[in-house]
Amino acid sequence: MAAVMTAILSVAVWGTIFLWRAPSAERRVLVACFVLQLPVSAAAFYVVRMPLDRAIHALLGDGAMYQWGRLLYAPLTEEPAKLWPLLIPWIASRATRDSAVRIAAALGLGFGVGEIGFLAGSIAATPQAASVPWYAYTGFGIERFMVCLIHGLLTAMTMLGWKRWRIGWLGGMVIGMALHLALNSPIALAGIGWLGTDPSVVVSLLLLWVVLYFLVAIVVLVILDMRGARAGA
Numbered sequence: 001m002a003a004v005m006t007a008i009l010s011v012a013v014w015g016t017i018f019l020w021r022a023p024s025a026e027r028r029v030l031v032a033c034f035v036l037q038l039p040v041s042a043a044a045f046y047v048v049r050m051p052l053d054r055a056i057h058a059l060l061g062d063g064a065m066y067q068w069g070r071l072l073y074a075p076l077t078e079e080p081a082k083l084w085p086l087l088i089p090w091i092a093s094r095a096t097r098d099s100a101v102r103i104a105a106a107l108g109l110g111f112g113v114g115e116i117g118f119l120a121g122s123i124a125a126t127p128q129a130a131s132v133p134w135y136a137y138t139g140f141g142i143e144r145f146m147v148c149l150i151h152g153l154l155t156a157m158t159m160l161g162w163k164r165w166r167i168g169w170l171g172g173m174v175i176g177m178a179l180h181l182a183l184n185s186p187i188a189l190a191g192i193g194w195l196g197t198d199p200s201v202v203v204s205l206l207l208l209w210v211v212l213y214f215l216v217a218i219v220v221l222v223i224l225d226m227r228g229a230r231a232g233a
Contacts, residue, residue, distance in 0.1 A: 037110025
């Protein structure tokens with residue numbers, strides 16, 4: 001229930017804003033990007049990350065290098081995976097300097113909503129979840145709502161590298177991966193005890209970090225989208 005409500009809210013808020021910002025001729029592309037991204041989070045995890053983890057674990061064991069290396073999984077696998085709809089010519093041909101940020105936001109939203117379902121399924125499969133009421137997952141819902149937009153910012157780096165910046169799509173993707181790593185780094189710090197031992201304090205600090213990232217994402221995406229609109233005018 002918490003996942004369903006979060007997904008509906010994310011689509012209603014972010015989807016409405018993205019479609020409102022887009023010209024009418026662009027809206028079908030944004031909807032297609034969103035829909036095509038829904039299964040990608042689970043696919044990237046099961047098809048790429050799990051086999052990768054098994055291979056690296058067999059090579060390195062449980063040492064510190066393996067534990068820190070796992071922090072790279074999400075940036076290295078998710079950022080390329082979010083771009084796969086651009087392999088479709090109908091979508092790629094409609095990616096321009098003007099539409100780059102909005103297409104990135106739609107791709108990020110679709111990935112984020114799919115990730116909500118994937119994570120909710122993983123949590124629901126644990127024995128502890130059976131005794132927890134759905135409204136106890138408010139923090140999960142708030143965090144996932146914000147991450148749906150943050151994914152758009154991360155994807156926008158690759159799109160802008162491709163369509164506006166001289167660094168090209170690869171340089172943009174490296175920036176997106178670096179930002180993704182920065183977003184996830186406090187989780188690793190919490191795991192080794194650098195954020196303290198009080199669970200409530202740790203959770204509050206992690207949520208505060210996501211909130212700050214979310215606020216920056218809003219400002220940056222608005223600025224980048226407005227610049228694209230001026231460039232296309």
